[in-house]
Amino acid sequence: xxxxxLAGLSRRAFLGATASAGAAxxxxxxxxxxxxxxxxxxxxxxLSGRVAILGETASIGLKMAVDAVNASGGIDGRQIExxxxxxxxxxxxxxxxxxxxxxxxxxxxxxxxxxSGGAFAVHEVVRDTGTYCVHAISETSSLTADPANxxxxxxxxxxxxxxxxxxxxxYAAELAEAGVKRWATCSPDYAYGRDTTAEFMEFLKVFxxxxxxxxxxxxxxxxxxxxxxxxxxxxxxPEALYTCLWxxxxxxxxxxxxxxxxxxxxxxxxxxxxDAPVLxxxxxxxxxxxxxxxxxxxxxxxxxxxxxNTDYRKSGKLPTNWGWQAYTGARFVLEALAATGGDLNxxxxxxxxxxxxxxxxxxxxxxxxxxxxDNTLVGYALGYGKTIPxxxxxxxxxxxxxxxxxxxxxxxxxxxxxx
Amino acid sequence: MLxxxxxLNCFAATSCLITQASTGVIIxxxxxxxxxxxTLIFGVLHVVNFAHGAFYMIGAYVAWSAYDATGxxxxxxxxxxxxxxxxxxxxxxxxxxRVYKENLLMQxxxxxxxxxxxxDAVKIIWGAEYLxxxxxxxxxxxxxxxxxxxxxxxxxFLVCAALAVAFASLMLIRxxxxxxxxxxxxxxxxMVSVLGIRVPIYFAALFGLGCALAGMAGALxxxxxxxTPGMGLSILIDSFIVTVIGGMGSIPGALLAAxxxxxxxxxxxxGFPLFVDGATFTMMVAILVFRPQGLLGERVTR
Numbered sequence: 001x002x003x004x005x006l007a008g009l010s011r012r013a014f015l016g017a018t019a020s021a022g023a024a025x026x027x028x029x030x031x032x033x034x035x036x037x038x039x040x041x042x043x044x045x046x047l048s049g050r051v052a053i054l055g056e057t058a059s060i061g062l063k064m065a066v067d068a069v070n071a072s073g074g075i076d077g078r079q080i081e082x083x084x085x086x087x088x089x090x091x092x093x094x095x096x097x098x099x100x101x102x103x104x105x106x107x108x109x110x111x112x113x114x115x116s117g118g119a120f121a122v123h124e125v126v127r128d129t130g131t132y133c134v135h136a137i138s139e140t141s142s143l144t145a146d147p148a149n150x151x152x153x154x155x156x157x158x159x160x161x162x163x164x165x166x167x168x169x170x171y172a173a174e175l176a177e178a179g180v181k182r183w184a185t186c187s188p189d190y191a192y193g194r195d196t197t198a199e200f201m202e203f204l205k206v207f208x209x210x211x212x213x214x215x216x217x218x219x220x221x222x223x224x225x226x227x228x229x230x231x232x233x234x235x236x237x238p239e240a241l242y243t244c245l246w247x248x249x250x251x252x253x254x255x256x257x258x259x260x261x262x263x264x265x266x267x268x269x270x271x272x273x274x275d276a277p278v279l280x281x282x283x284x285x286x287x288x289x290x291x292x293x294x295x296x297x298x299x300x301x302x303x304x305x306x307x308x309n310t311d312y313r314k315s316g317k318l319p320t321n322w323g324w325q326a327y328t329g330a331r332f333v334l335e336a337l338a339a340t341g342g343d344l345n346x347x348x349x350x351x352x353x354x355x356x357x358x359x360x361x362x363x364x365x366x367x368x369x370x371x372x373x374d375n376t377l378v379g380y381a382l383g384y385g386k387t388i389p390x391x392x393x394x395x396x397x398x399x400x401x402x403x404x405x406x407x408x409x410x411x412x413x414x415x416x417x418x419x
Numbered sequence: 420m421l422x423x424x425x426x427l428n429c430f431a432a433t434s435c436l437i438t439q440a441s442t443g444v445i446i447x448x449x450x451x452x453x454x455x456x457x458t459l460i461f462g463v464l465h466v467v468n469f470a471h472g473a474f475y476m477i478g479a480y481v482a483w484s485a486y487d488a489t490g491x492x493x494x495x496x497x498x499x500x501x502x503x504x505x506x507x508x509x510x511x512x513x514x515x516x517r518v519y520k521e522n523l524l525m526q527x528x529x530x531x532x533x534x535x536x537x538x539d540a541v542k543i544i545w546g547a548e549y550l551x552x553x554x555x556x557x558x559x560x561x562x563x564x565x566x567x568x569x570x571x572x573x574x575x576f577l578v579c580a581a582l583a584v585a586f587a588s589l590m591l592i593r594x595x596x597x598x599x600x601x602x603x604x605x606x607x608x609x610m611v612s613v614l615g616i617r618v619p620i621y622f623a624a625l626f627g628l629g630c631a632l633a634g635m636a637g638a639l640x641x642x643x644x645x646x647t648p649g650m651g652l653s654i655l656i657d658s659f660i661v662t663v664i665g666g667m668g669s670i671p672g673a674l675l676a677a678x679x680x681x682x683x684x685x686x687x688x689x690g691f692p693l694f695v696d697g698a699t700f701t702m703m704v705a706i707l708v709f710r711p712q713g714l715l716g717e718r719v720t721r
Contacts, residue, residue, distance in 0.1 A: 048538075049648075049649050053546075223653070224653045225449060227445055227446050228687075231688075248646075255551060255553065255643050255644075255645075259554065259562065259573055259574065259643070260571055277549070281549060283552070284559065318548075
């Protein structure tokens with residue numbers, strides 16, 4: 001039997017080298033961290049089916065924010081990796097994928113880009129697992145407004161339904177002052193449509209008590225034919241119509257309703273009309289439809305927003321409401337990571353997010369804030385305008401000051417028993 | 420839930436009655452247009468084309484492109500029907516013809532795979548964004564007003580197109596040489612083939628015709644629909660309800676069922692707005708239980 005030795009490496013030298021390497025690894029985890037693993041951010045969103053475009057535009061918004069940080073060296077030398085998963089718009093799938101992102105993919109941050117149904121499913125998972133999470137898309141107010149749903153490590157970085165309902169109510173009240181008193185509604189028949197419509201009508205009556213709700217029509221989500229709803233509204237003969245149909249459903253509704261001359265007969269408030277793909281998809285956009293801003297390149301009318309719009313369009317897609325919200329959600333996550341120096345500790349990240357004010361092309365004054373008291377976004381551009389048939393499609397925009405929104409929001413919370 | 424006063428008021432007012440009755444006919448005829456292809460293929464070949472919605476989608480998207488290129492709605496409808504027919508024939512030859520004799524589950528799986536492939540192909544070619552064709556210029560006119568009721572000219576055109584499709588399909592299958600051969604071949608393919616007739620060509624042609632009807636329905640309705648990948652799914656369910664209530668394979672039955680469903684939807688949206696879908700499915704269940712062959716379907720002896 002023969003024994004062989006590694007040439008040139010004595011036992012003493014080997015031990016010394018091993019000890020030094022071990023000491024370095026124990027003493028300086030930062031060295032390993034800086035050179036090693038990326039920071040994984042899990043993103044459940046909708047990438048297939050009829051609203052796939054929204055998940056795609058949300059993903060573009062996320063990548064804009066993350067690519068900018070990665071290009072400048074990452075967080076503390078570590079790159080950010082987005083782990084995006086398709087929930088197909090199904091809440092059970094959203095819950096399953098979020099658990100998988102946390103347990104199998106090793107994501108310690110969830111940036112939720114799901115619609116309301118899925119967002120509540122994601123919410124339950126991150127509450128249960130205690131994972132730091134930013135909801136970027138869901139507008140359902142109770143997600144963060146209701147204390148029963150709240151957790152210190154969960155945030156909302158998108159618009160909140162009640163924030164939209166107050167400017168909507170104020171704007172519509174001006175129409176009511178001009179004599180438009182009989183209102184009808186036609187909104188999608190699920191939680192978002194029911195809640196948003198109820199909130200709008202609630203505030204319209206707060207600002208214009210003389211208004212009367214004379215009829216409601218509730219088409220199903222993704223219904224292809226709206227003829228029965230349109231003629232139903234025609235028979236009610238209101239003086240104004242409110243709808244929160246959105247995306248492709250709104251486009252189909254408008255084309256079908258214009259055949260009946262619906263928009264020549266009364267005022268229409270279509271809160272989701274102001275999203276760029278909707279405005280550009282409707283070929284014969286009627287003038288004078290009232291809409292919320294959703295995402296618009298002139299709202300706010302600033303150089304930063306114009307630049308963001310130009311940068312976004314380089315992706316080949318038009319920016320949507322989901323696009324700016326996902327971008328904003330990613331910005332909060334990145335700023336929190338920068339503040340903790342890449343530390344993924346949930347409580348440290350939450351502490352760094354709560355109350356944080358960031359520069360934003362979508363803020364009224366160039367900034368938006370994660371409000372401390374309920375972990376929700378405030379300060380973004382809000383208001384209503386009117387459509388015109390050519391670019392920029394939405395004009396006469398009337399912004400609502402945030403002090404007015406906050407005052408009425410506080411009263412609403414009291415009425416709801418949230419504070 | 421039940422708003423009987425609204426329904427009774429409507430029956431008392433001519434304007435409402437005309438608007439709602441015409442709405443019922445319009446909804447019904449649109450339903451018939453999309454269901455006619457399913458009925459035709461099942462009536463003759465006894466194959467349930469679960470991929471019907473995919474051909475509806477192909478027709479709509481091709482029409483969108485053709486309309487964009489030519490500006491002519493009629494050329495767009497023809498292009499939509501033609502491309503759907505060509506894709507349908509290829510699908511029949513390459514896939515469905517190989518599972519004619521297999522069980523229903525196998526046919527369902529093949530069709531479902533095709534639907535998913537089509538959805539992704541549409542996403543690659545036209546993108547995931549919703550597209551809108553817009554109302555063709557010739558139909559961008561104020562609606563007709565008749566005794567206070569409102570009827571859009573575009574829908575009158577669609578109703579006429581649906582009736583023409585019903586009439587032409589019926590003539591073709593019942594009285595034409597082609598129809599007789601296909602029906603005979605479906606009964607006994609071997610016997611027809613020994614007469615020197617190439618049965619597979621006839622089957623493929625009929626399948627292509629059914630798909631052309633689906634494509635034409637998609638193209639005709641494209642101006643009033645938003646086009647999205649997966650848009651065929653929503654009409655597939657409607658098509659099957661019409662086909663089941665009317666009687667599997669019966670074109671007059673499908674026409675009658677579509678009218679009944681259309682009127683239920685239009686008057687139901689006033690009288691029982693929260694139970695319109697419930698009423699349609701209740702009708703379907705009642706038909707399945709008490710008259711399984713459908714309103715005008717032929718009783719099948721087992």
